[in-house]
Amino acid sequence: xxxxxxxxxxxxxxxxxxxxxxxxxxxxxxxxxxxxxxxxxxxxxxxxxxxxxxxxxxxxxxxxxxxxxxxxxxxxxxxxxxxxxxxxxxxxxxxxxxxxxxxxxxxxxxxxxxxxxxxxxxxxxxxxxxxxxxxxxxxxxxxxxxxxxxxxxxxxxxxxxxxxxxxxxxx
Numbered sequence: 174x175x176x177x178x179x180x181x182x183x184x185x186x187x188x189x190x191x192x193x194x195x196x197x198x199x200x201x202x203x204x205x206x207x208x209x210x211x212x213x214x215x216x217x218x219x220x221x222x223x224x225x226x227x228x229x230x231x232x233x234x235x236x237x238x239x240x241x242x243x244x245x246x247x248x249x250x251x252x253x254x255x256x257x258x259x260x261x262x263x264x265x266x267x268x269x270x271x272x273x274x275x276x277x278x279x280x281x282x283x284x285x286x287x288x289x290x291x292x293x294x295x296x297x298x299x300x301x302x303x304x305x306x307x308x309x310x311x312x313x314x315x316x317x318x319x320x321x322x323x324x325x326x327x328x329x330x331x332x333x334x335x336x337x338x339x340x341x342x343x344x
Contacts, residue, residue, distance in 0.1 A: 174208070177224035191215060194225040196326070199270040204261045232336035240332075255335060262326050278324020286311045 176190055194213040201207060209228040217223060235241075240248045267273050277284070290308050328334065 174229045175224055175226050177220060178222040190225045191223055194227075195275065196272065197227070199272050200262075200265065203265050203270060205265060206258065230336050232338055234333055234336055236333045238332040251337060254337070258335070259328060262328050265326050267324060267326060272326070276324060278322075280320045281324060282315055283312065283320050286315075 176193070178190055191213060194210055197207040198210040201209065208230045211226040211228065213223075213225050214220075215223045240251060243251065267275075293304065293308070
């Protein structure tokens with residue numbers, strides 16, 4: 174399967190397929206389910222942008238987090254499988270898989286809030302009072318010392334960021 178950065182102007186760090194390749198390749202020897210990585214090409218002259226080639230993974234992707242078409246029991250099983258997968262990701266020994274020099278764990282939460290705010294501002298079409306309050310509230314209410322914790326891996330929880338097995342709730 175080929176994955177590439179889409180054409181056009183992108184938000185900073187959006188569609189960083191080079192990062193995806195490096196992290197998934199590093200996770201191959203862990204309990205985190207990832208596809209086998211085949212190649213990373215950073216030469217935009219080849220197809221117009223950076224791209225990666227990885228093994229195809231048969232499965233289901235749900236863009237809608239309400240998981241339409243699944244029963245309540247099936248949804249429970251999917252959400253539990255996703256939670257187990259996230260726990261495995263958060264439990265990875267970052268140094269042990271060769272990612273200790275990758276990323277910046279210092280001030281992670283503060284930087285995320287700053288990034289979300291910049292991204293929101295870059296795509297904002299109208300003033301939403303609730304968002305303005307949230308943008309003010311979040312940095313003022315970070316738990317003391319949390320930004321000083323050692324880094325770990327995190328994964329975007331958007332439901333379309335996960336591939337479920339074709340017929341079961343396994344991730």
